[in-house]
Amino acid sequence: MSTPTHGAVRRPVAVLAASLVLVLVLVGCGGGAVATSDQRPGTTTVNGGAGASPEPAPRVALSVAPQQLPGLGSKTWAKVPPKTRQALVVTGRGKNSSTSTAVLYERTASGWQAGTTWPAHNALRGWTGHHRAGDLRSPIGVYALTDAGGLRPDPGTSLPYDQSGDFRIGGTGFEGEPLAGSFDYVIAINYNRRAGTTPLDWTRPLGAGRGGGVWLHVDHDGPTQACVSLRKGHMKELLRALDPDSDPVVVMGYAAALRR
Template sequence: MHIAGAVRVVVSAAACGVLLTTLTSCGDGNDPQKDGADSSTAAEGGRSKAPTTDLKRIPDVGDRLRSKIPAESRQVVAVYGEGKNSPDSTVVLYTKSGSTWDRKAAWKGHNGKKGWTTDHHEDDKRSPVGVFTLSDAAGVLPDPGARLPYTQTASIQAPHYWAKAAWHDFDYVIAIDYNRVKGTPPNDPTRPQGQSKGGSIWLHMDHGSGTSACVSVSKQAMEHILRTLDPKQHPVIVMGDRADLRA
């Protein structure tokens, strides 16, 4: 992890799928979500009484995406989008013990304000469907006890010409390894697949509405996830609308 590289990242680095130098925000300016608390009844597939322990596989994730989860991964953040064109989602944390999975926590969340896509491009306002590793974290706030390499930096702070509801979006972030270089701070602007494929897709704090392409959850959820994800467990995120996830 090139922690020292954080000081070389300029304030105009990409954030949440758009450049901080643009007028585009991660949200649409709606009021922030008021509850923001862990959802003890939220469940994969919308089933509040679904089994939560000794699961043979991640629920409602079909063979296509399940085959892309690395065999060594023992921590999965699953993002169940409510619909192809919906900004609403449920975020569930699973951990593997032996050969089975346990659901550890679930939260209300948001994704791209226009929903999901299997062919993400810059500024399409849709989150990319897929399986991505989780390697690097950062935030405006001090390290809350993250196990992933964490860079505290003011360079990712949301500008105050954005809607006030979004000012704290990047207090905590985890880079989703889509079109980025692992081992660099989340706001490193390098995009191996090119600028047109978008980038800087993050898991970050929620402001109560859809994002430009990121996934967002409450501050409490971010703290819990940061303190739980362990590089030694090879964490990944599996994300998409329910139909694509089941395919």
């Protein structure tokens, strides 16, 4: 860059001006180091003149959506259909625990985006990879979510919804808690059932001995027999969020099993 002289200018003034320009270029607007175009990518030159060692540029934390559902090992992940764009991941605290958490993930162009983490319950005795009727364990696996229903009117779901008085339930749970209202809203988990039918359909393709009637339903503040339960407000949110065109599934089991 040249500086107009506007007549006779003494040489020391010109030298001083050039020195000031050099200092400004080296310091930069914020008073820090300035990277030049001939440096290696990812390095900056610190003030100190010739011979200064390049230092790595500070890392910028980026939020990148994962391409695979978090917490799943290769075997579990392989069971998630490639076309699935919604997955409710229910993670149990332990093999014999009845306490879980649930997160609805949505697959986007940039990867899987997680929703809010919801508290949940599963079966009294925890989890099993080979569920049988009456074992009081929830089945581990990946299951489609295609059908819903309940005692209460449809809260606005896109899933087929069967409102029926047959979802009425009474009595008490394992911890003495009332069960009334547990089936106000339910979503059938496609374990040992016929997809495309009401959750009340008792067809058992694997046989009655392998259990059935495994649902997502309203939490009654205690363990279930085999189902997964969420608070009523969260069940309504889930029902409204699920989209049949996204081929939704539930991925369920205790954490160590899901990591396989």
